[in-house]
Amino acid sequence: xxxxxxxxxxxxxxxxxxxxxxxxxxxxxxxxxxxxxxxxxxxxxxxxxxxxxxxxxxxxxxxxxxxxxxxxxxxxxxxxxxxxxxxxxxxxxxxxxxxxxxxxxxxxxxxxxxxxxxxxxxxxxxxxxxxxxxxxxxxxxxxxxxxxxxxxxxxxxxxxxxxxxxxxxxxxxxxxxxxxxxxxxxxxxxxxxxxxxxxxxxxxxxxxxxxxxxxxxxxxxxxxxxxxxxxxxxxxxxxxxxxxxxxxxxxxxxxxxxxxxxxxxxxxxxxxxxxxxxxxxxxxxxxxxxxxxxxxxxxxxxxxxxxxxxxxxxxxxxxxxxxxxxxxxxxxxxxxxxxxxxxxxxxxxxxxxxxxxxxxxxxxxxxxxxxxxxxxxxxxxxxxxxxxxxxxxxxxxxxxxxxxxxxxxxxxxxxxxxxxxxxxxxxxxxxxxxxxxxxxxxxxxxxxxxxxxxxxxxxxxxxxxx
Amino acid sequence: xxxxxxxxxxxxxxxxxxxxxxxxxxxxxxxxxxxxxxxxxxxxxxxxxxxxxxxxxxxxxxxxxxxxxxxxxxxxxxxxxxxxxxxxxxxxxxxxxxxxxxxxxxxxxxxxxxxxxxxxxxxxxxxxxxxxxxxxxxxxxxxxxxxxxxxxxxxxxxxxxxxxxxxxxxxxxxxxxxxxxxxxxxxxxxxxxxxxxxxxxxxxxxxxxxxxxxxxxxxxxxxxxxxxxxxxxxxxxxxxxxxxxxxxxxxxxxxxxxxxxxxxxxxxxxxxxxxxxxxxxxxxxxxxxxxxxxxxxxxxxxxxxxxxxxxxxxxxxxxxxxxxxxxxxxxxxxxxxxxxxxxxxxxxxxxxxxxxxxxxxxxxxxxxxxxxxxxxxxxx
Numbered sequence: 001x002x003x004x005x006x007x008x009x010x011x012x013x014x015x016x017x018x019x020x021x022x023x024x025x026x027x028x029x030x031x032x033x034x035x036x037x038x039x040x041x042x043x044x045x046x047x048x049x050x051x052x053x054x055x056x057x058x059x060x061x062x063x064x065x066x067x068x069x070x071x072x073x074x075x076x077x078x079x080x081x082x083x084x085x086x087x088x089x090x091x092x093x094x095x096x097x098x099x100x101x102x103x104x105x106x107x108x109x110x111x112x113x114x115x116x117x118x119x120x121x122x123x124x125x126x127x128x129x130x131x132x133x134x135x136x137x138x139x140x141x142x143x144x145x146x147x148x149x150x151x152x153x154x155x156x157x158x159x160x161x162x163x164x165x166x167x168x169x170x171x172x173x174x175x176x177x178x179x180x181x182x183x184x185x186x187x188x189x190x191x192x193x194x195x196x197x198x199x200x201x202x203x204x205x206x207x208x209x210x211x212x213x214x215x216x217x218x219x220x221x222x223x224x225x226x227x228x229x230x231x232x233x234x235x236x237x238x239x240x241x242x243x244x245x246x247x248x249x250x251x252x253x254x255x256x257x258x259x260x261x262x263x264x265x266x267x268x269x270x271x272x273x274x275x276x277x278x279x280x281x282x283x284x285x286x287x288x289x290x291x292x293x294x295x296x297x298x299x300x301x302x303x304x305x306x307x308x309x310x311x312x313x314x315x316x317x318x319x320x321x322x323x324x325x326x327x328x329x330x331x332x333x334x335x336x337x338x339x340x341x342x343x344x345x346x347x348x349x350x351x352x353x354x355x356x357x358x359x360x361x362x363x364x365x366x367x368x369x370x371x372x373x374x375x376x377x378x379x380x381x382x383x384x385x386x387x388x389x390x391x392x393x394x395x396x397x398x399x400x401x402x403x404x405x406x407x408x409x410x411x412x413x414x415x416x417x418x419x420x421x422x423x424x425x426x427x428x429x430x431x432x433x434x435x436x437x438x439x440x441x442x443x444x445x446x447x448x449x450x451x452x453x454x455x456x457x458x459x460x461x462x463x464x465x466x
Numbered sequence: 467x468x469x470x471x472x473x474x475x476x477x478x479x480x481x482x483x484x485x486x487x488x489x490x491x492x493x494x495x496x497x498x499x500x501x502x503x504x505x506x507x508x509x510x511x512x513x514x515x516x517x518x519x520x521x522x523x524x525x526x527x528x529x530x531x532x533x534x535x536x537x538x539x540x541x542x543x544x545x546x547x548x549x550x551x552x553x554x555x556x557x558x559x560x561x562x563x564x565x566x567x568x569x570x571x572x573x574x575x576x577x578x579x580x581x582x583x584x585x586x587x588x589x590x591x592x593x594x595x596x597x598x599x600x601x602x603x604x605x606x607x608x609x610x611x612x613x614x615x616x617x618x619x620x621x622x623x624x625x626x627x628x629x630x631x632x633x634x635x636x637x638x639x640x641x642x643x644x645x646x647x648x649x650x651x652x653x654x655x656x657x658x659x660x661x662x663x664x665x666x667x668x669x670x671x672x673x674x675x676x677x678x679x680x681x682x683x684x685x686x687x688x689x690x691x692x693x694x695x696x697x698x699x700x701x702x703x704x705x706x707x708x709x710x711x712x713x714x715x716x717x718x719x720x721x722x723x724x725x726x727x728x729x730x731x732x733x734x735x736x737x738x739x740x741x742x743x744x745x746x747x748x749x750x751x752x753x754x755x756x757x758x759x760x761x762x763x764x765x766x767x768x769x770x771x772x773x774x775x776x777x778x779x780x781x782x783x784x785x786x787x788x789x790x791x792x793x794x795x796x797x798x799x800x801x802x803x804x805x806x807x808x809x810x811x812x813x814x815x816x817x818x819x820x821x822x823x824x825x826x827x828x829x830x831x832x833x834x835x836x837x838x839x840x841x842x843x844x845x846x
Contacts, residue, residue, distance in 0.1 A: 136776055436575075452542070
């Protein structure tokens with residue numbers, strides 16, 4: 001980091017090399033830094049602006065930033081791309097032809113637009129947004145709408161220019177046609193950005209698990225209003241929303257029940273297209289599990305189980321629909337995806353739950369464990385419980401169930417040993433230390449094996465030791 | 467397992483818009499951790515058996531009433547809730563204060579997580595410290611009768627033993643004035659302290675727990691009223707409704723506090739008419755506890771979304787409006803909110819409350835359980 005504040009002392013190349021080394025070191029350290037330090041670095045990097053090496057560091061910091069959620073400087077660039085943020089993938093996780101957008105496309109896109117969108121408009125929007133409550137999505141959408149409308153229109157012209165002029169296309173965006181496809185997606189979504197952002201601010205935060213009647217009604221109304229004008233306009237909206245939902249299949253079902261404008265065949269085609277998008281997007285995420293590249297490397301065990309559960313839930317939500325489509329290839333892909341999630345769960349959750357974490361809850365000095373130790377054990381039990389919840393759908397009930405039994409037995413053994421060893425009160429009743437052991441253990445059993453099992457043990461231990 | 471049809475067989479649905487006749491009919495809110503039981507209200511049925519009102523089950527369509535005995539057969543209960551049932555059943559009488567003590571005792575075991583346990587231990591310790599402070603204030607009030615003030619007991623050159631000795635001598639003098647034994651007077655002070663401590667004395671430098679809750683409720687009422695004025699959505703009338711109920715509750719609490727403070731102002735009553743004073747204090751403190759019962763949970767929910775998005779606030783306001791502790795008719799006449807009629811409120815509640823995710827899932831939703839446990843870790 002020192003190089004960031006230090007002016008280059010020798011030749012430019014030497015300085016660049018040093019700085020490059022520092023960036024690499026920073027990326028490597030991203031997971032070891034304290035939250036405060038990480039946020040300090042984030043604020044500094046945010047001032048540096050749009051540089052390729054900074055983008056790589058941001059990519060390394062992003063998983064933790066997503067949890068810490070530091071306030072972001074609302075630049076015109078960020079505001080412009082806000083409506084597409086649910087479709088963004090880091091460069092290394094990006095898959096072509098899925099309607100997703102690589103973050104690396106945003107820089108050339110904004111470079112092409114920045115000087116064409118009037119500076120006064122950019123500044124005006126930026127200033128107006130800086131004065132409002134950042135949580136007020138509706139107001140933000142109203143303020144940003146002129147930027148989005150103008151930007152989308154200009155992006156349309158730029159794309160038309162590129163279509164007519166290969167040299168212009170190569171200069172602005174390189175030779176890859178996929179970049180142009182991504183820009184088309186950006187244009188489509190930004191064109192309808194205001195209703196998209198207003199709707200997002202009305203719905204629960206992502207990942208959306210359930211919707212209330214008012215949410216569904218708003219959703220239906222927006223889809224119907226858009227569909228009445230042009231059925232195809234709803235596609236980008238559904239694409240954004242499905243990326244925010246834990247069970248995207250639910251959205252497809254809602255779409256299926258709606259009577260949008262236009263001929264029924266068109267709707268059928270559209271539903272099929274959207275189904276393909278949702279399925280492919282889920283498949284993309286599950287295939288990333290193999291290399292673990294989509295999963296934060298330092299994530300807690302429960303975090304890993306959470307990722308797997310979200311994917312399993314998403315796959316479950318589209319299962320019936322894919323079956324109904326009678327598409328053998330897609331069904332096969334679904335099967336593979338399920339297998340990959342199952343392997344991920346067995347390898348990264350079940351195998352990693354350690355008996356050491358349980359043993360730590362029963363220190364050898366007979367004292368009750370501290371809060372951090374108990375929480376650590378809880379996290380492991382939670383991960384296993386999640387695994388159990390999805391085991392049926394993934395076909396790994398036996399493996400998960402065996403692991404749970406091992407863990408529960410270990411807990412029982414350790415508790416019995418601790419309760420026998422702990423000195424009792426003078427009147428023969430269980431001492432406060434003993435009671436603490438018993439309740440800590442019951443809680444862990446409840447998490448991993450369920451309330452009925454924990455209640456059974458409570459009765460047994462109460463009778464035996466209380 | 468959570469079985470909707472089982473609940474339907476064992477329970478009856480009552481309209482949520484009926485104002486209860488008494489506090490006993492309204493029931494005591496209990497911070498259970500089973501999501502469907504969250505903020506269930508405990509009361510006795512016509513045969514003096516326990517039953518629960520489940521406000522968190524029907525998403526604004528009224529309350530299910532279910533016997534306590536039948537509960538475990540229709541839904542999976544957390545171990546915390548099973549133990550809490552046992553404790554509640556074992557209580558001799560069931561006031562909000564007694565139930566709160568049982569809740570904290572169970573929570574302190576660690577069965578609903580280490581954070582909640584630490585908070586319960588902290589609250590129990592604070593209660594006991596506040597009791598000592600209240601009893602000390604009562605003693606100083608009595609000593610004023612013989613011309614000794616708190617400053618005389620706490621002079622810098624005095625050791626704690628000197629202070630105690632002086633207090634005992636002075637109390638004996640007060641007891642002698644009315645011809646009772648010093649120990650009996652000390653017993654009266656201890657007893658009155660226990661009765662008044664949940665609210666605390668107005669002379670006390672630190673407000674008592676229920677006074678603090680009252681202050682928080684006042685802030686909540688103001689905030690909700692402002693929010694309802696500024697929010698243009700359909701949830702705004704629900705916010706206004708919450709603010710109205712909060713203000714009505716505050717008005718009642720304020721009246722009771724006035725009477726309590728007036729009763730405790732004259733220390734002569736402790737020596738001359740202790741039974742009457744005790745009855746008056748018990749009545750006022752009991753009513754205040756009943757009036758404020760259930761609000762702490764709602765205030766914590768609101769405090770959690772204070773900085774959240776407008777949609778999160780709207781959704782929560784919908785949820786809060788279903789859980790509001792209604793003021794019974796014995797305390798206040800029939801209440802009709804001026805902001806919207808009950809039917810409108812019910813219709814809006816149905817629109818703004820999300821279905822309980824636990825429902826129909828067949829197993830306990832552990833994430834929802836842990837969210838409730840997290841609330842217990844910050845309860846007051």
